[in-house]
Amino acid sequence: xxxxxxxxxxxxxxxxxxxxxxxxxxxxxxxxxxxxxxxxxxxxxxxxxxxxxxxxxxxxxxxxxxxxxxxxxxxxxxxxxxxxxxxxxxxxxxxxxxxxxxxxxxxxxxxxxxxxxxxxxxxxxxxxxxxxx
Numbered sequence: 001x002x003x004x005x006x007x008x009x010x011x012x013x014x015x016x017x018x019x020x021x022x023x024x025x026x027x028x029x030x031x032x033x034x035x036x037x038x039x040x041x042x043x044x045x046x047x048x049x050x051x052x053x054x055x056x057x058x059x060x061x062x063x064x065x066x067x068x069x070x071x072x073x074x075x076x077x078x079x080x081x082x083x084x085x086x087x088x089x090x091x092x093x094x095x096x097x098x099x100x101x102x103x104x105x106x107x108x109x110x111x112x113x114x115x116x117x118x119x120x121x122x123x124x125x126x127x128x129x130x131x132x133x
Contacts, residue, residue, distance in 0.1 A: 002027055005044070007114060008131045009121055010074050016120050020113045024106035026132065032087065032107065035097045039090050042083035047075050048130040074127035081118035084111045 003026035033043035049071045088111035098104035
């Protein structure tokens, strides 16, 4: 199983769900962030836990959660929706960007699914953040 990226909502989103595994996004996350930055777009990781990991930490993710404490940051889904759609649109319009990705069609599909569900979250006034598993 690969790393999957998915949205988490507060409070829970009603009436729909993120209909993707997020594995294509996870496999391409580093490249996606580079593409976004070079295009002056918001990277996906802007909506994830970006707290610095202590230099001397060498444990597993569960131990890191104990060291860092609870992550309490949430984001505006309208901002996330715009960022995900802009990145998907850029990849569709730029063969150079698409070529850098492993499975660009799947990346676009998952970005657009993320944008769709964040649009629903906007109408419900539900905050979000990206999680990885």
